[in-house]
Amino acid sequence: MLKILVTGANGQLGSELRRLSSVSPNSYLFTDVAELDVTDESAVDALVGSERPDVIINCAAYTNVERAEEEEAKADLLNRTAAGNLARAAARTGATLFHISTDYVFDGCAHLPYTEEDATAPLSAYGRTKLAGEKAVAASGCKALIFRTAWLYSEFGGNFLKTMLRLTAERDHISVVCDQVGTPTYAGDLAMTLFSIAEGGYYAGNEGLYHFSNEGVCSWYDFAVEIARAAGHDACRILPCRTEEYPTRAVRPAYSVLDKSKVRRTFGVEIPHWRESMLYCLARLSRQ
Structure with missing residues (x-):
């Protein structure tokens, strides 16, 4: 029986993994800040040393892109220091670490999907701290699989899909x-990929950096239009605007499509189109 430790278990991805774990014959330990402060190296060492997990799936992260511009030290603590703590504990105990990173490590100047070999150049504090986390994991020497993902949403917590559902229901235009x-x-699709790799032991010998997102390409405007259409919020008019018309503290990459060839080739995963997964998520939300 495998023992699998999940950190950041109350977030979108951790919540999806918790749901999947109910059908697993293996042992899962779910922790969030109340059970384990991942920024505390001694606490991480103690728990990992006593539990001796085979796999650690690190879903803990500082993900508020805007606030990170004002709280970069706090973002760094969760995105770099905590990742390093878990990675070093994994190295000492022989565990394999699954670490989650982001498309925001890129500057968005490309015109083709980013591969794992493309140069990184983050534009924001969030992107910088997540890239620093990747480097901390690599420097630890632990067995690790790093998964970069993008534009994550789910039924859990706050995210763009749920915000658009609310705004298009309340307003006549946005x-x-x-x-x-x-x-x-869809966080459920990423969770299923992580779950399948862990459950099957397919991580052994396949350590490295991977990209995972749903298939297809769209803008935030396109995504919002599809959400409103599927939800029947036709009374709300959605207007396209340029980034310069909607100023934010954090600079986002203009293009951050990820190439998924490596993860498909290595693990044989089938990745749904984003519209298909969006409709599935909306159906689940309607049943809540």
């Missing part, structure tokens, strides 16, 4: 940026 392009990713 404006959404149309010149930032990427791929919405």
